[in-house]
Amino acid sequence: MHTVLKSASKEVVIGHDQPFCIIGERINPTGRKLFQEQLRKGDLSRVDIDVADQLAGGAMALDVNMGAPLVDEAGLMVQAVKLVQGLCDLPLCIDSSVIEALDAGLRTYEGKALVNSVTAEDERLDAILPLVKAHGAAIIALPNDEEEIPEEPARRLELARKIVEVATGTYGIPVEDILIDPLAMPIGADTSLVNRTLETIHLVREELGVNMTLGASNVSFGMPERHVLGACFLPMAMQAGLTSAIMDARSPEIVRAVKAADLLLDHDPWGANWIAEHRKREAENKREAEKR
């Protein structure tokens, strides 16, 4: 199953037979007090740096979230989408829990966006899925409802199935445009949590066959050596069937682990990408050495 995301000029395909789709997480004010302050003043200059860093790191799509306190999120989303689409040709993931911000972002966006996200709550499904359908976008779906974030993988699968049924049946959204989020939780809070995520990925892959994405940095929250944990977690999740992640694309350690897993899991025919990346680094090292 292929999920195709598009910018004005570029296509990215997410699928079980494709290289893992690295979605850069950085354009997001959560936990960044300075960036929040800037957004409150309408200053988006920091976004330029975030785009450049993530491009250099190997991002294949970019998440855009403008959820800072006391801001006009819809207005900022419009500005940010325009700005980022002017700076690069990667497809974007429009990320907000505010319906107006999603709507504004989708209206502004040129191409086929990914929407982040909808839950299994009826109210959210009814508000967000019509937007997704109207704009021909793809959607990230979280298997939790008003009652709970289910711990049991089987229950997560059940809610994922519900969302797929509503999205395809009621709203006519193609099944390939639904990405299930198997819910990555912090290993620091409970060391059994990642096993449940991995099992959910496996179940969703077997039972629904759809593409998946998750917030990979959640896993290492509150722990030391976060990059090592990310670099270990993602290949495990890829092996279970994860096809993309919203992640730290600026971390060479994590990105290279993903590229290695692409090769090892047969998503990089003849190792062409792996070898090309190696040559690129060699050439850069050589240039650096000559400069000195």
Next chain:
Amino acid sequence: MNREELLKEMYDATLVGNGPEVLDLTNAGLAMGISPEDLLFESLIPSLEEVGARFERGDFFVPEMLIAGKAMSGALEILRPLLAETGVESVGTFVMGTVKGDVHDIGKNLVNIMLEGAGFHVIDLGVQVAPERFVEAVQEHEPDIVGFSAFLTTTMPMFKANINALEKAGLRDRVIVMVGGAPVTQEYADAVGADGYAADASAAVSRAKDLLQRRRAMAAAGA
């Protein structure tokens, strides 16, 4: 083992989160005639304060804080009824919850641990707590303070919704409202009409004590 050695060992065992050891030492201490109050205030609480300080400095990580809190909670299970018998009152009652739409609970749990360590009676409502559930809990438990936690900028507006619900139920003046969470600022806390905000778990405890003291002083002056 003498009294000082036991208190020190209990401090060390709490610091590294050795729950069974802390339980054994609690029982041994009581058998030795150490008062529940001294076990709590001379060993458990200072140890947890040190855990909190290390966490704030980045020397301790989330699991270490959680397991130390768990070790202390185990001891508190034994000590709480004894403390009640001997008439040691809790510092105050604190109803706590992560707001509706938000499922993040690490920060909230850390604050709970620190509050318990400081002698508060904490009632944790869990995550995704709707305004009406906060109202019910305030009616039922008549806490001194109610705390709203939000980790997402998108769920922070629930602070205001919760405060409105308390106002509508006629409870706003009867309880101190504290807010917190990663994206929250003092400015935002003021904007939604909260009484208090703190940036981290140990600051939350001192702010809670401070607000409570002021409220009680005002009540005393009024009466």
